[in-house]
Amino acid sequence: MAGFFTNKGFQPKRQSSHPLPPGQYETTDFPVLTAGPTPRITLSQWEFRLEGLVAEPVKWSWAEFNQLPMQDFNPDIHCVTKWSKFDTHWRGVSVDTLLEHVRLKPEAQFVTEFSYGGYTTNVPLADLRGGRAFVGVQFEGQPLAAEHGGPARLVVPHLYFWKSAKWVQGLRFTAADEPGFWERGGYSMYGDPWKEQRYRDDDEPAASRL
Amino acid sequence: MSRITWQQATVTGIKAETSHVKTFTLRLPQFTPHLAGQHYDLRLTAEDGYQAERSYSIASPPEQTGEIELTVEIITDGEVSGYLNEGVGIGDQLEVRGPIGGYFVWAGAANAPPLLLVGGGSGVVPLMAMLRHRRGVGLRTPAALLFSVRTAEDVIYRAELEALARADSTFTLLLDYTRQAPPGWAGYQRRLDAPMLAEVVAHFGPAQPQVFACGPTGFVEAAANGLLAAGLPPELILTERFGPTTG
Ligand SMILES: Cc1cc2nc3c(=O)[nH]c(=O)nc-3n(C[C@H](O)[C@H](O)[C@H](O)COP(=O)(O)OP(=O)(O)OC[C@H]3O[C@@H](n4cnc5c(N)ncnc54)[C@H](O)[C@@H]3O)c2cc1C
Numbered sequence: 001m002a003g004f005f006t007n008k009g010f011q012p013k014r015q016s017s018h019p020l021p022p023g024q025y026e027t028t029d030f031p032v033l034t035a036g037p038t039p040r041i042t043l044s045q046w047e048f049r050l051e052g053l054v055a056e057p058v059k060w061s062w063a064e065f066n067q068l069p070m071q072d073f074n075p076d077i078h079c080v081t082k083w084s085k086f087d088t089h090w091r092g093v094s095v096d097t098l099l100e101h102v103r104l105k106p107e108a109q110f111v112t113e114f115s116y117g118g119y120t121t122n123v124p125l126a127d128l129r130g131g132r133a134f135v136g137v138q139f140e141g142q143p144l145a146a147e148h149g150g151p152a153r154l155v156v157p158h159l160y161f162w163k164s165a166k167w168v169q170g171l172r173f174t175a176a177d178e179p180g181f182w183e184r185g186g187y188s189m190y191g192d193p194w195k196e197q198r199y200r201d202d203d204e205p206a207a208s209r210l
Numbered sequence: 211m212s213r214i215t216w217q218q219a220t221v222t223g224i225k226a227e228t229s230h231v232k233t234f235t236l237r238l239p240q241f242t243p244h245l246a247g248q249h250y251d252l253r254l255t256a257e258d259g260y261q262a263e264r265s266y267s268i269a270s271p272p273e274q275t276g277e278i279e280l281t282v283e284i285i286t287d288g289e290v291s292g293y294l295n296e297g298v299g300i301g302d303q304l305e306v307r308g309p310i311g312g313y314f315v316w317a318g319a320a321n322a323p324p325l326l327l328v329g330g331g332s333g334v335v336p337l338m339a340m341l342r343h344r345r346g347v348g349l350r351t352p353a354a355l356l357f358s359v360r361t362a363e364d365v366i367y368r369a370e371l372e373a374l375a376r377a378d379s380t381f382t383l384l385l386d387y388t389r390q391a392p393p394g395w396a397g398y399q400r401r402l403d404a405p406m407l408a409e410v411v412a413h414f415g416p417a418q419p420q421v422f423a424c425g426p427t428g429f430v431e432a433a434a435n436g437l438l439a440a441g442l443p444p445e446l447i448l449t450e451r452f453g454p455t456t457g
Binding site for chain 1: 214215218251253254255256257259260261262263264265287288289292293297298302303304305310311312313314431434435437438444445447448449452
């Protein structure tokens with residue numbers, strides 16, 4: 001590879017037995033990244049909603065939510081702050097399962113994930129279907145800790161982890177792709193780690209993604 | 211060229227801040243004015259094409275144009291900080307892109323609320339950019355920095371912070387030594403806790419400060435929880451966590 005920039009004498013020190021997306025390094029730690037204090041949500045107040053472009057909105061209490069069929073999933077996690085964590089163990093409800101409870105309007109193409117504490121993030125609806133996204137309530141056999149988004153966080157492992165909203169409160173279906181919290185601050189609208197879509201300038205023109 | 215593509219910066223200065231913290235001055239072919247609190251990504255490439263990327267907060271204020279300063283804590287065995295420490299000299303080139311981040315920033319409006327900065331270790335870096343900006347534009351927004359360090363040797367930017375505290379009666383420097391305080395020290399010498407934060411917040415009187423807290427994860431978690439306990443509303447508390455979970 002002639003002609004590309006190199007840093008003389010730079011040698012890798014981090015090794016990973018897993019394929020890493022560009023710019024990422026492996027950690028066995030579980031770093032916490034949040035824009036503000038950790039919200040504490042009591043289970044008696046907790047609810048999860050599906051709203052926006054649906055025939056009828058639904059909502060579940062914590063007890064109702066835990067009656068839904070749960071499954072285990074073991075994703076690799078890629079955070080935009082450069083760490084990747086492989087083979088994590090979660091339990092939760094697949095978004096496919098949740099979607100069985102609503103009738104989506106045809107123009108619903110995008111989703112705003114909204115959270116306790118006011119956080120939002122956007123994702124194409126298609127990316128939450130087909131067994132690729134979950135609402136996780138357990139991590140490594142324990143209830144999900146508040147720092148990591150407990151009682152429940154969305155987990156969309158094929159995108160950078162900021163798309164996996166902590167303290168998630170619901171999904172709002174929209175016709176247009178509306179930037180969420182970090183996206184308004186210049187982060188990628190889509191966030192594919194394998195294409196290294198960290199910031200808005202890294203995004204492909206929308207047309208070429210379809 | 212779009213705003214945050216990679217560029218090759220030239221190292222024009224290296225300054226030891228403490229025995230394991232260094233500031234690198236980078237001259238940028240494409241300087242974009244930043245906001246105090248933003249960061250740059252830095253990328254290293256090995257001969258075989260292997261790349262490592264890390265984020266570093268900008269230490270210099272927006273008033274310092276054409277170049278940026280990054281202050282890096284050298285982690286033993288750290289892949290990127292280790293190379294910056296051992297492999298980089300004046301005149302070398304480093305690939306960076308930025309400025310990045312639109313949230314943990316202090317724009318410094320004249321009518322802004324008082325500023326409470328809470329830093330642990332290298333978490334002081336973006337906070338220093340805010341203080342330098344505040345001084346650079348001549349704002350007298352009441353400000354305090356609660357800076358938690360292990361020992362006296364670990365006070366990054368010590369001379370500048372002490373000079374600022376002497377010259378500006380609206381700025382208060384509060385050092386907190388968690389491992390060993392210097393002889394005769396009458397200030398804080400314990401890990402940050404809720405009573406300490408309540409005391410620091412009370413320092414501003416009835417006005418509620420805007421808080422920026424930055425440092426290792428455990429530190430920021432303790433700071434944010436303590437500030438909530440002290441009665442500050444969550445929307446006044448902005449946090450940036452770097453480093454591992456055990457901090
Ligand atoms: C937005 C943002 C801004 C940042 N700004 C700064 C800054 O201004 N100055 C600065 O020095 N760092 C900053 N960091 C941290 C920086 O990006 C790197 O994580 C750090 O330099 C370590 O990288 P490394 O390659 O040297 O070590 P690595 O090879 O990644 O790690 C070596 C070992 O050190 C541990 N480790 C990693 N980071 C830290 C840490 N911060 N403290 C203690 N142990 C650690 C790892 O878990 C690992 O075991 C920032 C991080 C973020 C996300």
